[in-house]
Amino acid sequence: MILIVAEHTAGKLAKATLEMVTAARESGREGPITLLVLGQNVAAVATEAAAVADQVLVADLPGLATYNAEVWAAATTQIAQEGEAHTVIIGGSRSGREYAPRVAVKLDAAYLEDATKLSSNGAALQAQRYTYLARVTETVEADGLVVVTVKPGSFAPAAPAGAAGEQYDVELTLPAPRVEVTGKSVEKSSRVALTEADVIVTGGRGVGSPENFSRYVEALADNLGAGVGATRAVVDAGWRPYAEQVGQTGKTVQPKAYIALGVSGAVQHLSGMGKSKNIIAINKDAEAPIFKVADYGIVGDINEIVPALIEASRK
Amino acid sequence: MNILTLVRQVPDAEARVKINAQQVDLDGATLVIDGMDEYGVEEALRLRESGAPIEQIIALAIGPKRNEDALRTALAMGVDRAIHVETDEKFDAVTLSRVVAQVAQAENATLILAGGQEADWDSQALGAASAERLGWPQLTWTNELKLDGDTLTGRHDVDDGNESFRATLPAVVTTQQGLNEPRYPTLPNIMKAKKKELRKDDPATYGLTGKVRTVNAEIQTRARLNTMIDGKDAQAAAQQLLDLLRNEAKVIA
Ligand SMILES: Cc1cc2nc3c(=O)[nH]c(=O)nc-3n(C[C@H](O)[C@H](O)[C@H](O)COP(=O)(O)OP(=O)(O)OC[C@H]3O[C@@H](n4cnc5c(N)ncnc54)[C@H](O)[C@@H]3O)c2cc1C
Ligand SMILES: Cc1cc2nc3c(=O)[nH]c(=O)nc-3n(C[C@H](O)[C@H](O)[C@H](O)COP(=O)(O)OP(=O)(O)OC[C@H]3O[C@@H](n4cnc5c(N)ncnc54)[C@H](O)[C@@H]3O)c2cc1C
Numbered sequence: 197m198i199l200i201v202a203e204h205t206a207g208k209l210a211k212a213t214l215e216m217v218t219a220a221r222e223s224g225r226e227g228p229i230t231l232l233v234l235g236q237n238v239a240a241v242a243t244e245a246a247a248v249a250d251q252v253l254v255a256d257l258p259g260l261a262t263y264n265a266e267v268w269a270a271a272t273t274q275i276a277q278e279g280e281a282h283t284v285i286i287g288g289s290r291s292g293r294e295y296a297p298r299v300a301v302k303l304d305a306a307y308l309e310d311a312t313k314l315s316s317n318g319a320a321l322q323a324q325r326y327t328y329l330a331r332v333t334e335t336v337e338a339d340g341l342v343v344v345t346v347k348p349g350s351f352a353p354a355a356p357a358g359a360a361g362e363q364y365d366v367e368l369t370l371p372a373p374r375v376e377v378t379g380k381s382v383e384k385s386s387r388v389a390l391t392e393a394d395v396i397v398t399g400g401r402g403v404g405s406p407e408n409f410s411r412y413v414e415a416l417a418d419n420l421g422a423g424v425g426a427t428r429a430v431v432d433a434g435w436r437p438y439a440e441q442v443g444q445t446g447k448t449v450q451p452k453a454y455i456a457l458g459v460s461g462a463v464q465h466l467s468g469m470g471k472s473k474n475i476i477a478i479n480k481d482a483e484a485p486i487f488k489v490a491d492y493g494i495v496g497d498i499n500e501i502v503p504a505l506i507e508a509s510r511k
Numbered sequence: 512m513n514i515l516t517l518v519r520q521v522p523d524a525e526a527r528v529k530i531n532a533q534q535v536d537l538d539g540a541t542l543v544i545d546g547m548d549e550y551g552v553e554e555a556l557r558l559r560e561s562g563a564p565i566e567q568i569i570a571l572a573i574g575p576k577r578n579e580d581a582l583r584t585a586l587a588m589g590v591d592r593a594i595h596v597e598t599d600e601k602f603d604a605v606t607l608s609r610v611v612a613q614v615a616q617a618e619n620a621t622l623i624l625a626g627g628q629e630a631d632w633d634s635q636a637l638g639a640a641s642a643e644r645l646g647w648p649q650l651t652w653t654n655e656l657k658l659d660g661d662t663l664t665g666r667h668d669v670d671d672g673n674e675s676f677r678a679t680l681p682a683v684v685t686t687q688q689g690l691n692e693p694r695y696p697t698l699p700n701i702m703k704a705k706k707k708e709l710r711k712d713d714p715a716t717y718g719l720t721g722k723v724r725t726v727n728a729e730i731q732t733r734a735r736l737n738t739m740i741d742g743k744d745a746q747a748a749a750q751q752l753l754d755l756l757r758n759e760a761k762v763i764a
Contacts, residue, residue, distance in 0.1 A: 205671070263669075263670075265639065265649060265651075266648060269643070289670050290652060290668065290669060290670050291669065291670050293636070293639075294635070294639055294649070294651045295639070296636070296639075297604065297608070297635075297637075297639040297640035297643065298639055298640065298642070298643035300640065301605060301640050301644055305722075306603070306605070306722035306723050307603060307604070307605045307636060307722075307723070308723065309604075309633075309634055309635070310633065326633060327535070327631060327632050327633050327728070328522070328528045328535065328631055328633075329524060329630070330633075332528055332530070332729070333728070333729055333730070334535075334725055334727065334728045335726050335727040336603075336724065336725050336726065337726055338722050338723045339722075374648040374678060374679070375648050375649075375650060375676050375677075375678045376676060376677040377674050377675070377676055378674075378675045378676060379674065379675035380672060380674045381673050382672040383671065383672040383673070394762070395762060395763065420763055428688070432689075438668065438673070439672065444628075444630075445627075445628070445687070445688045452760075452762045453756060453762035453763065463524050463525060464524060470733075473762070474756075474760045474762055475735065476752065476756070478742070480742075487737070487739070488735075488737075489735055490736075490737060491735050491736040491737070491760065492736065492738050492740065492755055492756070492760070493737070493739045493740065494739075494742045494748050494752060495739065495740075495741065496741075496743070496745065497742070500742070500745040501742050501748055503745075504748070504749035504750075505749040505752065505753070507746075507749070508749045508750050508753050509753055509763075
């Protein structure tokens with residue numbers, strides 16, 4: 197079977213889960229597509245999951261109330277072994293890429309990390325992935341038992357296929373977590389999540405100040421129903437939370453439209469947004485590297501162009 | 512206690528990447544120690560400077576000859592000695608974790624500091640896979656770290672924000688931007704580093720069999736329209752852009 201560990205937040209199945217189902221369908225690997233739902237009070241998630249999977253295994257346990265790498269790795273491994281999974285698919289989120297290697301070691305499986313495409317080549321599972329700051333696309337392959345993480349935003353979200361899959365409750369033997377969480381700050385945003393947004397408006401240092409960031413970047417994003425992104429320069433300056441950072445050490449995004457305001461286009465930033473379908477840049481420097489990857493560009497001052505854009509896009 | 516730091520030599524971010532015979536060719540590229548690994552080396556040094564009873568800080572690199580330079584950098588920054596498991600074969604991180612685990616045990620390391628993400632192959636797996644092989648907990652994406660006795664505290668990034676944590680050694684910690692500002696090796700320290708031990712280990716002693724093959728590498732570029740709009744008349748430019756996004760790109764309603 198193909199085992200997929202469902203990602204979910206706030207009682208809802210994440211888009212990343214639907215993307216993993218597509219990855220499984222495209223993988224060329226056989227057997228029922230099985231979604232594993234780990235968590236507490238996840239009945240609603242399991243029902244959503246059943247719509248896209250052949251079967252859903254539900255571990256609704258107090259020990260799974262909060263994520264821990266060792267606990268998730270143990271749970272996934274146990275189910276993969278009991279279900280004789282030949283392919284284990286895990287989300288390419290920060291947590292997914294943290295516990296997936298542990299699952300690969302436990303199962304003595306090959307690990308294909310951060311796949312953007314999956315296919316079969318005989319017995320081998322082939323994955324494409326981005327390397328060298330997303331400038332190179334590599335194809336890697338492995339035989340037999342494989343653990344895969346799937347890069348968010350790389351596969352189309354799966355639509356329901358046929359009748360809903362059966363749901364089964366599963367029992368798990370979980371280790372005690374060894375990392376104690378002593379505090380947490382959740383970076384909440386009322387806006388659409390960056391990795392799920394069709395349109396992203398990102399502000400760079402050229403926006404000028406934290407006040408301007410709200411006045412220009414957030415206001416334009418609100419008019420367009422877009423997510424908000426930031427460059428590292430802006431995050432380092434404390435203008436915006438790290439959750440909004442796009443790039444090598446931030447999030448990787450591939451929206452339909454990526455609108456960069458006052459962003460120079462450093463390689464580390466491009467590595468996080470260079471695969472966007474349309475790139476739009478506004479920068480006063482006609483030589484800024486961001487224009488080399490832009491589909492539409494305006495050479496001009498943020499302080500003049502963006503208010504005009506906000507005005508013209510007001511609903 | 513001993514600390515093991517993992518380092519790699521990678522192309523500088525601005526270096527041009529070439530493809531030769533379906534593989535990346537680093538010939539002529541400027542190479543540097545991976546910035547994420549540098550945070551790990553720096554953090555090990557800072558933990559010692561903050562008074563933690565650390566006997567030895569050992570840097571480990573696994574890979575081709577170029578990694579000697581990353582080890583030299585780590586030695587010049589202040590680590591005590593270095594181990595290079597030299598191999599031209601490209602192994603995946605889960606396979607390489609076998610070496611890390613064996614070296615950590617042989618060197619009595621109770622803390623491993625690893626880069627959060629590779630600048631070249633983009634992997635985040637080595638720290639976690641090594642932790643699993645050793646049966647240790649792990650903390651990834653760490654941006655603050657303190658060591659008191661064998662208790663680690665600090666902060667790290669998680670899916671939906673940032674958490675503070677407490678864990679007991681032994682453990683693996685992976686780095687993240689903001690953890691520290693790595694020091695520049697001074698000339699005297701670079702000279703001193705030349706006298707420090709850089710041991711070469713035979714990869715055969717670690718029993719490596721890779722499970723992942725790289726079958727192709729290519730540079731895929733997306734053709735961009737590069738339609739430029741003059742911003743002198745802000746209103747006209749804004750309207751023109753919105754029209755293009757609505758009617759040509761069809762990305763907004
Ligand atoms: C970790 C894990 C736990 C599962 N738990 C259940 C479960 O509790 N009930 C269930 O019906 N299906 C369970 N399944 C799904 C099961 O393996 C089959 O895929 C599914 O039941 C389809 O059944 P089948 O009759 O087509 O196939 P078969 O695999 O031929 O199943 C034959 C019969 O055995 C039962 N069965 C199979 N595997 C298990 C199992 N691991 N635990 C308990 N009963 C099993 C099924 O109910 C079925 O009636 C589980 C799968 C995994 C990987
Ligand atoms: C290991 C490492 C990892 C990194 N990871 C990331 C990452 O994940 N994400 C990331 O973004 N960066 C990352 N960086 C940093 C990156 O190298 C750049 O420094 C950063 O992206 C620059 O941000 P910026 O474009 O906002 O600022 P700048 O480079 O300062 O660019 C500002 C731009 O605004 C324009 N401008 C100024 N004023 C105006 C105006 N009034 N109107 C219009 N335009 C104006 C300027 O012409 C300029 O092009 C990383 C660096 C390293 C070394």
